Amino acid sequence: MSTVSLHKQGRIGVIAVDHPPVNAISQAVREGIITQINAANADGHIAAIVLIAKGRTFMAGADITEFGKAPKSPGFPQVINALEQSHKPVIAAIHGTALGGGLELALACHFRIAHEGAKLGLPEVTLGIIPGAQGTQRLPRLVGLPLALEMIVSGKPITAPKAHQAGLVDDLVKGDADALPRAAIAYADKIITDGTAPRRLSQMEVPQNGSEADLLAKARADATRKMRGVLAPQKAIDALEAALTLPFEDGAAKERAILGACMASPQSKALQHAFFAERKAARLPKHAQNATPRPFNQIGIIGGGTMGCGIALACLGAGLYVTMIERDADALKRAQNSIHKSLDEILARGRIDKAAHTTQGALFSITTDMAALSEADIIIEAVFEKMEVKKSIFRDLDKVAKKGAILATNTSYLNVDDIASVTGRPADILGLHFFSPANIMKLLEVVEAKKTAPDVLATAMVLAKKIRKIAVIARVCHGFIGNRMLEGYLREAGLLMLEGATPQQIDKAIRDFGYPMGPLQMIDMAGMDIGYMLRKQFPASRFDPNAYRVMNRLVEMDRKGQKTGAGIYRYEAGNRTPLPDPAVDKITEEEAQKAGITRRTISDEEIVDRCILSLVNEGARLLEDRIAMRASDIDVTYLYGYGFPRWRGGPMFYASQRGLDKICDRIKQFGETVGTRWWTPAPLLQKLAQEGKTFTDFDAE
Template sequence: MTQSPVRYDRQGAVGIVTVDSPPVNALSQAVRQGLWDRVTEGFIDPDVTALVIVGAGRTFIAGADIAEFIKGGMGEPDLNDVNDLIESGPKPVIAALHGTALGGGLEVALSCHYRVAVPKALVGLPEVKLGILPGGGGTQRLSRLVGAKTTIEMITSGAFIPAPKAQALGIIDHVGEGADPLAIALSFAASLPAGPHKRTRDREEGLAADRGSSVFDEARASLAKSARNQFAPQRCVDAVEAAFTLPFDEGLTRERELFMQCMAHDQAKALIHVFFAERAVTKIPDVPPSVTPRKIGQVAVLGSGTMGGGIAMNFVNAGIPVRLLDLDQAALDRGMGVIAKNYAGTVAKGKLAQAEMDKRLSLIQPTTDYADLADADLIVEAVFEDADVKAKVFRRLDEVAKQGAILASNTSTLDLDAIAANTGRPADVIGMHFFSPANVMKLLEVVRGKDTAPDVIATAMAVGKQIGKVSVLVGNCDGFVGNRMVQYYATEAQRLVIEGASIEQVDQAALEFGLAMGPFAMGDLAGLDVMAFIRARRVAAGLIYGTPLSDRIDPARKGQKNGRGWYRYEPGNRTPLPDPEVAAMIDAYRAERGITPRTFSSEEIGKRLIYSLVNEGAKILEEGMALRAGDIDIVYIYGYGFPAWRGGPMKFAELSGLDNVLADITRYHADAAAAGDADGGYWEPAPLLKRLVAEGKKGFG
């Protein structure tokens, strides 16, 4: 007989129901059944007058078992039945919170008559981050405690609320001292008056003021802007409103109806995919957990420009000292000045204490001498994206770095093996491609070369986690995963403009799809001078990157950095504004080539942009440059602002139907060929995509 993950004990007149299901006490079917059985046992125990529900290990109940979501059913007992049992029982029940009480975990706590917590506990209802809403009574019970506005804010943001704030809001009844939630709960139980003890479902504190108010319409209007095109946030408001317009049991029924609507929606499928994909990126078949990472106590960063400075900030933010090298003292001084300014801005916003800023700056030792890097455990090169420059740097590093030091390149496109060949230690060389701004963007592409040692890979992945990055292992090819795909996305944007779309229309279609910015605004942010340099290199190698249209851009136009790119920018303002000079250049380009502009719908533009990513992503998968389709999705979500609720480009293709996607790609390829457009050659359908469709497969596996 399988042992239950929930046990029952007694301390004096208090029954203790302990959830012990490592690692996070998720509400699996076995835990729900255990709660049902043990709470029932406590209610019929004649020697107890109150019950405490507490979590063993590091947390209370962190939430539902997400794996059950994708298996098509949660199994009995339903969480609502468990919560009703707790709430309607003959004895008071106290939830003793530590760690996190999230989602279903908080819903269990809300069904208890009282909630106590250690000071560091966190509570929240983050289901919206999975494209769903609380389905265990959370929208109905929380509303009765804190009112509509706070409930809507908590549920639609998915924010985690510290216990002291939760007490101030009325979610938690008592925050005790120390770190032992059971001790706090037992002390609280000893102070309880004789019953009856009011059920949360019968509370009225939060309901009276908001009945018939405009708070729901205001929330919907606000979410229409902040969560544009997202399904679940609006359903969350509908569910909360039900708490104010329906009796409790009918409100629960309405909540469940809305929950099931969300579960059936593609956005929930996408976000649940992202949840699991982000956790899967750490699993590397030939680098098992048994591989021990190297110890990293001292880091060096080469290059004090925008990228190098941002990379240095990542490490000192994690308490790791950095030696920042630049051979130009003036550049080094400027770089340190920019770092200080960045930190000062954070201090001014109240997000960082001055003392902490001073501490972080003290961890950066600027230098112009390679000899100062001799004791670094990890050296990250962030110099100009030029093969000859990087070759020279790595030859010098090979001379000064100690044995066992990891030599990492921040290259975004260049051949890592060619870089490693400039050293006598290719096993110690790896790519660590940070995304700009490096101190903000969460993605880190970890690039393995053909000789990179397993423990070097393990170290880079571990360091990425330590400095707060989402690290994804990728293979060594031109552009790796992210930039290899985006080069065709950017090229397709130019082809659309050549055919008749406007720059603004293309970018607007990308925004309507849910991307953080359009391809032309992205080019201006990255720098058109950088883009021109990469295009020249790729064209010289017979590869595609952009179109001849980009060659017509005045070289003086560098994008946001000087206020003139595809768009124009006012001083001190990053808002892209249409530029008549660029529009005239495009008109002239079309006229020279006899192109009659045609009209496009936003849907057609969106498809051509996104499917260009999908097709190249499928080629990357087949080549083994990414371990999983989900890894590609994580790269795009965290590195390029792809909307998580779309699931990433590969998941979006699956949800759109691989057969439908292939049909469109095949048509785009035929159109480019018929027009004699060599720049559209990347539309040749990926063999993997063709094979999957031929085999009737629905996903990339």
């Protein structure tokens, strides 16, 4: 069957794109649209043209397989020109999504109708670029500057009803999927009957009321505040400003120039890497690729604390039955209240409707009787981070759970193989490390133990997708991927503070690098007592005691962070803003003296390099140890779990982009100045640097 076909329905020519799964605008699609537009214009029996797509969506954007490659003829601008210059009216019929190039293509048509469930957007800024097929010029001419700014600068799509209200689409179609083709034909017939001429947006002016300069200034300020360090939103505003001040062709030329500069930028490369890395992370390892996932509908959760309730909310939101187990009646009541309060808040914010609120509430049950989990398909333990507690629970689960049930531990650090060893079913066991709050945070580390069955791993990845998580597969080690690397990041922050940098300087340097918060702010937010208790379980050889001297003293003074109103920073009642505290400076100076450390002036550059390169070096060791399958999986972990700036691509991509030879040299410099215990380049890092390669050349799968 042809990728793009033309058939006649009365006096209407229907051009149908059929390029599953998402009708990406590939070379074949581009060539087919031009061919069929020309054919329809040459056919004297056709008076109007409908452009429609088959399958589950309209054209969802560019073909990602063509990213980074030389464009093949015909180019997208030729398609846009063919549609707009058609002398017969062209109506785009939109269902599913019209994103990026898909929406630009629809804007080149003379009219647009959309199914009520469709979404329309120009998300190019999320890839570090701007719309490049005259989208920044056509959209404001159709809907005005305010909505064009909202859509293009944020990259977020809007619903079809909002698009209809704004004039982006001319008619809204209700009913099932079959209603759209019928409505499109009827709309085209009306265009013909009314004698309506093609409406070419390139011939229109942007509607203005004198407030445009203020709108642009506000958009720039908002983008600076909300998307700190990201260049594409500002460049998109430049292109939209050109739509206001220049003739269409000149504005389109400026758009092309801006697009070219964006595409050549390191940020665009990093954001595109992040885009592909997320999709690559979903791939199973070779030994599990042919495994059939086990069916599941009932989820058991042991533990109704913050983590357990978060996991429950994520599962309820996906329409799964959830049975929660708590230890006693008081804990049960607290967890039950927490779940229902959270559902009420989600309803109040408009994130679910009343029907969904009722449904999710009905899917939830809670009891103190472990036997209630006898029919659960997947059981997730989410209790205190202590090995003996977890082992005790898994011994009980081994007696209660049905044959074939998957048993998962939500441990952040502990050895999943050791937990599995206390059961008679180690093949059914793995780790599911959620990040708190589990109903909000996107990352899920799926930890494959030595004896985890391939179909168990495959099922975990299906569960992750169903509850809308970005899953990364890790193997067993202390801390898995994310927390094993985090140890070095936090260690360096603690040492830098002892060596002479203030907490506010450290945090500001990391925020300026692009993180939403610095490492010491993060410690205060999480609570210092957690790390304090964990360190008591580890031998001193595992960590640098000097790095935690200040934090240990603060915990022992009952300064545990935000929750106690004071930690590394102090906090005023009802306010989470971290405030410098001279008392902490004094404690730091005392502890530096006890450790024999001479304090000095430390540059922001050193702060950033010691914190970030500690991640890179440990990430290289994770790849060597086969804990992570791919360097890109490490990047996804840090982008979604730890706030690493997306526009830098992740720690491993950042290092590759900077040059692994330069990274190695910098690590060796720190070895000379602060000691080789932590600052010796990982063997893999040295090997790749010597061979002139990057982490993207290494695949540990």
